[in-house]
Amino acid sequence: MSESSGPGNFIRTIIDEDLAAGRTAGRVVTRFPPEPNGYLHIGHAKSICLNFGLAQDYGGVCNLRFDDTNPLTEEHEYVASIEQDVRWLGFDWGERRFHASDYFERLYEFAVRLIGKGSAFVCDLSHDEVRDARGTLTRPGRPSPYRDRPVQENLALFARMRAGDFPDGSRTLRARIDMASPNLNLRDPVIYRIRRAPHYRTGDAWCIYPSYDWAHGQSDYIEGVTHSICTLEFQDHRPLYEWFLEQLDAQPRPRQIEFARLNLAYAVMSKRLLQQLVRERVVSGWDDPRMPTLSGLRRRGVTPEAIRQFCAGIGVAKADSLVDMGFLESCIRKDLEPATPRVMCVHDPLRVVLTNWPQDRVLELEAPYFPDESGRQGTRLVPLSRELFIEREDFMEDPPKGFFRLSPGGEVRLRRAYVIRCDEVLKDAAGTPVELRCSVDLETLNAAPVGRKVRGIIHWVSARHALPAQVRLYDRLFAVPNPTGDKEGDFKRHLNPDALQVLAGAMAEPSLAAARPGERYQFERKGFYFVDPLDAAPGKPVFNRIVTLRDTWARLQDQQGPPGA
Ligand code: ATP
Ligand code: MG
Numbered sequence: 001m002s003e004s005s006g007p008g009n010f011i012r013t014i015i016d017e018d019l020a021a022g023r024t025a026g027r028v029v030t031r032f033p034p035e036p037n038g039y040l041h042i043g044h045a046k047s048i049c050l051n052f053g054l055a056q057d058y059g060g061v062c063n064l065r066f067d068d069t070n071p072l073t074e075e076h077e078y079v080a081s082i083e084q085d086v087r088w089l090g091f092d093w094g095e096r097r098f099h100a101s102d103y104f105e106r107l108y109e110f111a112v113r114l115i116g117k118g119s120a121f122v123c124d125l126s127h128d129e130v131r132d133a134r135g136t137l138t139r140p141g142r143p144s145p146y147r148d149r150p151v152q153e154n155l156a157l158f159a160r161m162r163a164g165d166f167p168d169g170s171r172t173l174r175a176r177i178d179m180a181s182p183n184l185n186l187r188d189p190v191i192y193r194i195r196r197a198p199h200y201r202t203g204d205a206w207c208i209y210p211s212y213d214w215a216h217g218q219s220d221y222i223e224g225v226t227h228s229i230c231t232l233e234f235q236d237h238r239p240l241y242e243w244f245l246e247q248l249d250a251q252p253r254p255r256q257i258e259f260a261r262l263n264l265a266y267a268v269m270s271k272r273l274l275q276q277l278v279r280e281r282v283v284s285g286w287d288d289p290r291m292p293t294l295s296g297l298r299r300r301g302v303t304p305e306a307i308r309q310f311c312a313g314i315g316v317a318k319a320d321s322l323v324d325m326g327f328l329e330s331c332i333r334k335d336l337e338p339a340t341p342r343v344m345c346v347h348d349p350l351r352v353v354l355t356n357w358p359q360d361r362v363l364e365l366e367a368p369y370f371p372d373e374s375g376r377q378g379t380r381l382v383p384l385s386r387e388l389f390i391e392r393e394d395f396m397e398d399p400p401k402g403f404f405r406l407s408p409g410g411e412v413r414l415r416r417a418y419v420i421r422c423d424e425v426l427k428d429a430a431g432t433p434v435e436l437r438c439s440v441d442l443e444t445l446n447a448a449p450v451g452r453k454v455r456g457i458i459h460w461v462s463a464r465h466a467l468p469a470q471v472r473l474y475d476r477l478f479a480v481p482n483p484t485g486d487k488e489g490d491f492k493r494h495l496n497p498d499a500l501q502v503l504a505g506a507m508a509e510p511s512l513a514a515a516r517p518g519e520r521y522q523f524e525r526k527g528f529y530f531v532d533p534l535d536a537a538p539g540k541p542v543f544n545r546i547v548t549l550r551d552t553w554a555r556l557q558d559q560q561g562p563p564g565a
Contacts, residue, residue: 041274
C-alpha cells in the first residue's frame with residue numbers, strides 16, 4: 001500500500017470487488033481531470049494522491065487529463081502550472097497526458113449517434129427559456145416544443161450548428177431523457193452550446209462546445225478509465241453519466257465513484273475565489289505563501305512529502321467535513337522535525353553588552369546542528385563576542401511568576417554557551433529598554449552553574465557577526481475557520497490581517513550567509529523557515545516561516561474557548 005492513497009477506504013473495497021468479479025479485466029485505470037482554469041490547491045492534492053496512489057497500489061495507470069471544454073476560462077499558463085505541481089507532488093503520468101479537447105471530433109460523432117437513436121434533439125429555446133421550462137424539485141419540467149423533431153432534421157441542424165450557421169446561444173443540442181424525472185440532471189440536459197470563442201488549443205476550429213457532463217464521461221470511456229473518482233457534488237450526475245454510456249453501448253464501461261472533497265479550515269478552496277484574491281492583488285500571486293495552492297505551499301517551503309502525509313492522514317470518506325489547519329501544520333512539523341538543521345536567528349533584536357568580556361575577544365563555539373539525542377551529525381561555528389542581540393521578548397523588566405528568561409538581576413543561559421546575569425537596563429527617553437548590561441559566568445560553558453538553578457535558555461547572535469536578514473512570518477490567510485460560511489457578505493472581510501508580517505531588522509547567525517535558496521532551517525524556539533528562492537538580495541537572505549514550532553492557534557483557542565463560542 002502506498003502512503004499516498006491512504007489506508008483502506010471504501011474506494012479500495014469497490015475496486016477489490018470489481019477485480020474479484022472480473023469487471024475490469026484485471027485493470028485499474030484512474031484519471032486526474034483538472035480544468036486548466038486556475039492553479040491547483042491542496043484539495044486537488046487529495047484527488048491526485050488518491051488517483052495516482054490507487055493506480056500505483058493496483059499496478060494500474062493514472063491519466064492526467066485536461067478537462068478543457070470551456071474556451072472562455074482556460075489558458076496555457078494553467079496547464080504548465082498543473083503539470084509542474086503534479087510532478088512536484090511526486091507523481092508521473094508518463095505518456096498518459098490527455099486533453100478532452102483532443103476528443104472534440106469523437107464527442108461530436110457520439111452526439112450524432114445519440115441523435116440517430118432519437119436520444120438527442122436540437123432545441124431552439126434560449127438559455128433562459130430552457131431554464132424556466134426545467135421545473136423544480138417539486139414541479140416537473142415542460143417538454144421543449146422541439147423535442148419531437150425528426151431525426152433527419154436534427155442531424156441537419158446539428159451539422160449546421162457546427163458549421164457556424166447560427167448565432168451564439170440560439171440553439172443547443174439536448175439529450176432526450178425525461179422532463180418529469182425527479183433528478184433535474186435528467187431533464188433533457190444541454191450537451192452542446194454554440195459559442196464563438198477561440199479555444200487555447202483548438203483555436204477557432206469549433207464554435208460548438210460540449211457540456212461538462214457530456215465531455216467528462218465520454219472522455220473516461222475513450223481513455224478506458226475503469227474507476228472515475230470525483231467529488232460528492234457529482235453524485236446526482238451519476239445517473240446521467242450512466243445513461244450516456246448506455247446510449248453509446250459503451251464497453252467496458254467506466255464506473256463513477258464519489259468521495260468527499262477536502263475542505264480546510266481558515267482557507268478557501270474554490271478556484272474562483274482564489275483567482276479573485278490574485279486578480280484583486282490581495283495576495284502577491286498564485287504562489288503567495290499564504291495561499292492554499294500547491295505553488296503557494298511550495299514557495300512557503302512545505303515539502304511534497306508533508307502534503308502526501310497529510311492526504312494519507314485525512315483519509316477518504318463519503319461525508320463532507322472540515323479539516324483543521326492544525327492537522328496540516330502538524331504534518332509539516334513532523335516532516336521537517338528530524339532532518340532540518342537548527343540555527344539561531346533573532347527576530348526582534350535587543351542589544352546585550354557582556355561587561356566582563358574583553359573588547360576584542362571572539363570565541364568560536366562549535367555548535368551541533370541537531371540535538372544530541374537525535375544521533376545526527378554536523379556542526380557549525382557560532383562566534384561569541386562582547387556585544388550580542390537577544391530577542392526583545394526574552395527580556396521583561398517586571399516579569400510575572402514563572403518567567404524563566406531574562407529580567408533585572410536574573411540569569412539565563414545563552415544557547416550552546418554561557419549563563420549571563422542582567423545587571424543593568426539602559427532605556428531611551430520613552431522608557432523602552434535599548435541595551436542590557438550583563439555579566440558572564442565564565443565557569444558555565446557546557447557546565448551547570450554552581451549552587452543555583454538557571455532554567456531558561458535563549459537564542460542569541462553576536463552583534464558584530466550578525467547577518468541582517470528579512471524574515472517573513474506567514475500565518476493563516478483567514479481569521480475564521482469558515483470564511484465563506486455567511487452567505488451574504490464578502491469572504492474577504494475575514495482575511496487575517498496578520499497573515500503576513502515582514503521583519504526588516506532580523507539578525508541571523510553568520511553561518512546563514514551560506515544558506516542557499518530552497519534550503520530549510522529550524523530557527524531555535526521560533527519555527528521552521530525556508531530560504532526564499534526568488535527574493536533574496538546578495539548578502540541579505542529572505543526567510544519564509546513555514547510553520548511555528550507549536551500550534552499557537554490551539555493555545556489561543558484554549559484561552560478563548562472554541563472558535564465561535
Ligand atoms: P473548483 O471548485 O475550485 O473550481 P474544480 O472541482 O472545478 O475546483 P477541477 O479542475 O475540475 O476543479 O478539479 C480537478 C479534480 O480535482 C476533480 O476531479 C475534482 O473532483 C478534484 N478536486 C477539486 N477540488 C477538490 C477538493 N477540495 N478535494 C478533493 N478533490 C478536489
Ligand atoms: Mg470541476
